Amino acid sequence: MYKKNPYKVYKILEGIYKSEEYDILLSYKMFKQIVIPLNSKDFTLSLKQIYKDNNNYYYNNNIHILNNKCEYSKLIVNKTNLKLKSSINLSPFLNNIANFSDNIIICDFKNKDYFWLNEIIKKDCQTSKFLVQ
Numbered sequence: 134m135y136k137k138n139p140y141k142v143y144k145i146l147e148g149i150y151k152s153e154e155y156d157i158l159l160s161y162k163m164f165k166q167i168v169i170p171l172n173s174k175d176f177t178l179s180l181k182q183i184y185k186d187n188n189n190y191y192y193n194n195n196i197h198i199l200n201n202k203c204e205y206s207k208l209i210v211n212k213t214n215l216k217l218k219s220s221i222n223l224s225p226f227l228n229n230i231a232n233f234s235d236n237i238i239i240c241d242f243k244n245k246d247y248f249w250l251n252e253i254i255k256k257d258c259q260t261s262k263f264l265v266q
Contacts, residue, residue: 136249139238139247139249140247142167142238142247143247147240149163150242164213169234170212170213171210171233173210173211176233177192179229180192183229184199187199196208197209197210197226199224199225199226204219204220204224205219206220206221206225207219208224208226227250228254231250235251236251238250
């Protein structure tokens with residue numbers, strides 16, 4: 134319904150993100166209506182399998198880290214969302230997320246930025262390192 138208008142999705146999610154404690158029940162109901170749950174266990178198993186031979190990958194509980202001389206990326210996998218902090222714009226974790234699901238919107242509420250992940254990867258990441266097949 135919102136595929137061609139990510140701004141509307143962003144504004145709904147921003148409203149939920151910024152909601153006050155007294156609106157928590159309403160925000161939760163709204164969130165459940167628009168978000169498809171991510172199977173965090175399957176996603177974590179997938180990441181661990183992908184990076185099992187990578188010496189720059191670390192995993193503890195729900196936190197995944199890629200740390201090498203070119204990048205530091207930390208991905209926190211929660212039941213309701215993923216949080217990614219990275220020293221680079223196009224962390225390999227983004228490609229992993231895009232391969233796991235094709236309907237992901239990325240929201241940065243602090244910097245007021247948002248985009249559909251699959252569109253950015255197709256548009257900007259068509260290198261052998263980031264190619265989505």
